[in-house]
Amino acid sequence: ELISGLRSKLQTLWEERELVLSEARECAERGEELEAMVQDVCKPNEFERYMMFIGDLEKVVSLLLCLSSRLARVQNAMRRIDGNTDAEEKQSLNERHKLLSRQREDAKDLKENLDRRERVVSGILAKYLTDQQLQDYRRFVQVKTFLLIEQKDLEEQIKFFEEQLENLEKSIP
Numbered sequence: 165e166l167i168s169g170l171r172s173k174l175q176t177l178w179e180e181r182e183l184v185l186s187e188a189r190e191c192a193e194r195g196e197e198l199e200a201m202v203q204d205v206c207k208p209n210e211f212e213r214y215m216m217f218i219g220d221l222e223k224v225v226s227l228l229l230c231l232s233s234r235l236a237r238v239q240n241a242m243r244r245i246d247g248n249t250d251a252e253e254k255q256s257l258n259e260r261h262k263l264l265s266r267q268r269e270d271a272k273d274l275k276e277n278l279d280r281r282e283r284v285v286s287g288i289l290a291k292y293l294t295d296q297q298l299q300d301y302r303r304f305v306q307v308k309t310f311l312l313i314e315q316k317d318l319e320e321q322i323k324f325f326e327e328q329l330e331n332l333e334k335s336i337p
Contacts, residue, residue: 165337166223170325170328180318184314185315187307187311189314191311194300199215199218201297202214204286213281213284214285214288214289217282221305222308228275230316233320238261241257245257286302
């Protein structure tokens with residue numbers, strides 16, 4: 165019964181992932197249309213700024229999500245430390261926690277810098293685009309970010325439930 169429940173949950177998550185991937189493809193198409201329009205109306209250096217921002221958006225959001233996920237796993241492992249955990253493993257977990265915490269803080273700084281750059285890009289685009297086009301650009305940035313987060317969250321959940329199912333199946337003779 166438990167195995168059946170886990171399989172059902174996994175099936176639901178796989179379907180959700182397909183839906184998010186489909187939305188991501190649609191968002192990428194909108195991004196390509198927006199890119200062509202921006203290239204048509206902006207000066208080459210302004211277009212370059214736009215392209216760098218869009219490229220860095222995905223990298224910085226993905227980096228933050230990855231570091232947060234890894235940090236959460238280390239924190240979970242640290243909560244499971246007990247009297248049987250050897251000193252070397254405790255030290256290793258503490259060092260990884262410190263390193264990941266510093267890296268996440270650095271990534272937050274990158275995100276703040278990216279937010280400033282987004283305001284600059286918005287200012288550039290405001291000179292050339294209609295209010296509706298500017299609104300479409302802002303929606304694109306929001307949706308792209310949301311979909312990256314949603315994708316990562318689903319991948320984490322799928323991984324968790326696949327591990328649970330595998331462990332459960334191994335434990336049953």
